[in-house]
Amino acid sequence: MNRHRSILIVGASSAIAQEAARVFAKRGAALCLCARRAEQLESMEQDLRSHGAQHVAGIVFEAEDRTHIPMLMQQASSLMGSIDAVLIAYGSLPDQQACQDDVERIVHEFEINATSVIAVCTEAAKYFLAQPQGQIHPCLAVISSVAGDRGRQSNYIYGAAKGAVSIFLQGLRNRLHPMGIHVLTIKPGFVDTPMTAHLPKNALFASARAVGKRIVSAMDRENDVVYVPGFWRYIMFIIRHIPESLFKTLKL
Amino acid sequence: MITTLRSWGRTPQVHHADVRSMTWTDQTPDFRSIEGSVLPVGYRRSYGDSCLNENGTLIDCTAMHRILNVDEQQLVIRCEAGVRLDEILSLIVPRGLFLPVTPGTQMVSVGGAIANDVHGKNHHSAGSFGSHVICFELLRSDGSRILCSPTENPDWFSATIGGLGLTGIITWAEFRLIRIPSPYLLQHSIRFQHVDEYLEHSRESDKIYPYVVSWIDCSATGSRMGRGIFMGGSFVDAVQASSPDSDNNSRLVVPFDFPSFTMNKWTMRLASALYYHRQFRRESEHRVHYRPFFYPLDGIEQWNRAYGAQGFFQYQFVVPFESAKSTLHQVLANTAKHGKASFVSVLKNFGSIASPGMLSFPFEGVTLALDFRNEGSSTLKMMNELDAIVEHHGGRLYPAKDARMSASHFRKAYPQWLEFQKYIDPKFSSSFWRRVSS
Numbered sequence: 116m117n118r119h120r121s122i123l124i125v126g127a128s129s130a131i132a133q134e135a136a137r138v139f140a141k142r143g144a145a146l147c148l149c150a151r152r153a154e155q156l157e158s159m160e161q162d163l164r165s166h167g168a169q170h171v172a173g174i175v176f177e178a179e180d181r182t183h184i185p186m187l188m189q190q191a192s193s194l195m196g197s198i199d200a201v202l203i204a205y206g207s208l209p210d211q212q213a214c215q216d217d218v219e220r221i222v223h224e225f226e227i228n229a230t231s232v233i234a235v236c237t238e239a240a241k242y243f244l245a246q247p248q249g250q251i252h253p254c255l256a257v258i259s260s261v262a263g264d265r266g267r268q269s270n271y272i273y274g275a276a277k278g279a280v281s282i283f284l285q286g287l288r289n290r291l292h293p294m295g296i297h298v299l300t301i302k303p304g305f306v307d308t309p310m311t312a313h314l315p316k317n318a319l320f321a322s323a324r325a326v327g328k329r330i331v332s333a334m335d336r337e338n339d340v341v342y343v344p345g346f347w348r349y350i351m352f353i354i355r356h357i358p359e360s361l362f363k364t365l366k367l
Numbered sequence: 368m369i370t371t372l373r374s375w376g377r378t379p380q381v382h383h384a385d386v387r388s389m390t391w392t393d394q395t396p397d398f399r400s401i402e403g404s405v406l407p408v409g410y411r412r413s414y415g416d417s418c419l420n421e422n423g424t425l426i427d428c429t430a431m432h433r434i435l436n437v438d439e440q441q442l443v444i445r446c447e448a449g450v451r452l453d454e455i456l457s458l459i460v461p462r463g464l465f466l467p468v469t470p471g472t473q474m475v476s477v478g479g480a481i482a483n484d485v486h487g488k489n490h491h492s493a494g495s496f497g498s499h500v501i502c503f504e505l506l507r508s509d510g511s512r513i514l515c516s517p518t519e520n521p522d523w524f525s526a527t528i529g530g531l532g533l534t535g536i537i538t539w540a541e542f543r544l545i546r547i548p549s550p551y552l553l554q555h556s557i558r559f560q561h562v563d564e565y566l567e568h569s570r571e572s573d574k575i576y577p578y579v580v581s582w583i584d585c586s587a588t589g590s591r592m593g594r595g596i597f598m599g600g601s602f603v604d605a606v607q608a609s610s611p612d613s614d615n616n617s618r619l620v621v622p623f624d625f626p627s628f629t630m631n632k633w634t635m636r637l638a639s640a641l642y643y644h645r646q647f648r649r650e651s652e653h654r655v656h657y658r659p660f661f662y663p664l665d666g667i668e669q670w671n672r673a674y675g676a677q678g679f680f681q682y683q684f685v686v687p688f689e690s691a692k693s694t695l696h697q698v699l700a701n702t703a704k705h706g707k708a709s710f711v712s713v714l715k716n717f718g719s720i721a722s723p724g725m726l727s728f729p730f731e732g733v734t735l736a737l738d739f740r741n742e743g744s745s746t747l748k749m750m751n752e753l754d755a756i757v758e759h760h761g762g763r764l765y766p767a768k769d770a771r772m773s774a775s776h777f778r779k780a781y782p783q784w785l786e787f788q789k790y791i792d793p794k795f796s797s798s799f800w801r802r803v804s805s
Binding site for chain 1: 370371386387388390391392393427430433434435436437447458
């Protein structure tokens with residue numbers, strides 16, 4: 116069981132990340148948050164301090180700004196002293212219909228959801244590899260999605276980017292495992308967040324809080340791939356195993 | 368996106384044009400892009416239609432849920448309006464602090480607690496929630512932000528407390544906390560044989576306990592009319608084995624709508640008799656954790672579904688002490704006559720501490736909360752009869768629990784509505800407000 120003491124959260128303003136951050140804060144961890152706006156960082160920092168975080172720092176960060184990514188790990192480690200876990204939680208859920216014929220937008224969505232995430236993962240891996248091995252296994256946890264498990268006409272631009280991230284993480288896990296570095300792929304299903312406020316909620320929706328808690332426990336337990344909530348593992352097992360000749364005829 | 372939503376009473380069921388989320392306090396929703404009216408909402412625990420806005424837009428404030436500061440010395444908390452009371456409690460109880468006033472559920476937001484000026488078991492000793500609010504920020508649809516406190520913009524402060532979300536969006540608030548010696552209360556329960564016995568003794572007993580509530584058996588009639596159990600409590604030092612404060616406090620879920628026959632007057636009568644006689648002795652005393660004491664129904668998730676798919680009505684009124692006896696007699700006789708069972712029947716005295724809220728519900732007197740399964744026109748007819756009794760005795764109903772009172776009844780009971788109207792944001796409205804003001 117790992118108990119991370121200093122955690123960098125990239126995309127800290129996501130509802131899920133905020134809930135995960137609170138679990139770490141209640142344990143008295145040190146946190147470094149990356150989000151787009153300084154005002155967001157301030158209110159989140161106050162919240163995490165109120166919840167018991169030993170130290171909270173913030174970095175203004177734009178996923179689109181690739182030049183910032185190489186400096187991110189150094190910046191965070193100097194703010195917290197060290198980093199023993201990185202949680203990447205940002206993403207953008209594009210309107211498939213509106214962007215499926217627009218190359219610029221597809222590339223842009225891919226940039227946010229895949230390329231820049233892969234860039235942050237790469238920098239995190241380099242950082243962890245450069246650190247002396249200690250008691251705690253360093254952890255790189257990334258929020259991918261069930262949408263990355265199979266391409267569907269309703270959501271394949273998002274799905275392709277998330278799928279790229281999932282496969283990248285598989286390879287990275289394979290490479291870093293011997294060095295004791297833990298790589299966690301998180302695949303949430305529908306989550307009740309501001310992104311989905313307008314949708315009627317059904318039994319498939321999980322709360323951001325439950326998902327946040329599950330992420331932290333998966334980081335503690337060094338799981339490889341977690342579906343959140345767990346029943347998505349079975350749903351996606353079925354979806355992945357439908358023959359393509361049949362799948363292509365479905366309205367999914 | 369057309370969204371059909373209900374409130375906690377599950378009646379009415381209402382179409383909304385859109386639900387938008389507000390996540391950050393410094394963000395201003397793009398009001399101009401919204402057609403029709405808006406209403407800010409939290410967890411929609413109001414029973415009737417005060418948290419609904421038919422064909423309009425709801426602004427969901429629950430993502431503004433950050434705690435900004437807890438000052439343990441000054442006993443002050445500052446938080447965003449969407450913070451739910453249980454989140455605050457899980458943070459402050461381990462530090463020996465508690466909410467100054469809490470309603471019967473911890474599943475409501477701070478913004479909602481202010482907008483409905485909620486009250487709790489300590490109204491007789493502490494007043495309503497609004498009495499403990501230090502300040503808050505109000506965002507208007509023109510983008511302006513008003514800092515409201517008893518000294519700064521006091522008229523806006525007063526209009527917004529109990530203002531049903533109509534004056535603007537509360538983005539954050541600061542309010543006082545109290546110290547508690549432990550998370551446990553000593554609860555004293557006393558059976559009373561008749562509602563008159565309650566009226567004779569309760570005001571004296573109120574002086575002994577900071578927290579008081581009584582449950583009454585609405586199915587009992589004649590010499591036992593309004594028999595019940597008086598429960599007084601106060602926080603005490605934790606002695607011996609105090610169980611750890613667990614995070615996981617949901618034990619039961621009502622997973623589906625109960626078939627409509629499960630809660631009828633016979634099952635209700637049986638349940639009420641069992642509950643009354645559960646307490647064998649006339650008096651008893653025991654130590655209870657704050658959760659079952661303050662939030663007995665929060666232990667059963669979605670208990671509102673027990674009333675079946677048609678939903679239910681809450682009926683809560685307050686009448687002055689002078690007319691309490693006559694009102695309670697008439698109300699209890701009337702519900703018995705109609706054979707409408709109410710299991711969750713709560714009786715309490717309100718104290719003399721006036722709330723700063725313009726439209727606040729509580730005033731000094733006796734309040735009774737009943738609930739009735741929605742059986743259509745017969746239920747509505749009975750409630751109209753109850754309205755007449757309440758009106759005749761100078762009482763009024765609680766907007767947060769109402770789905771059906773008439774406009775004329777509301778206006779008579781709340782003459783300050785005219786003054787209040789000046790503070791309503793021109794972009795804001797609710798199903799409740801349109802019903803009672805038109």
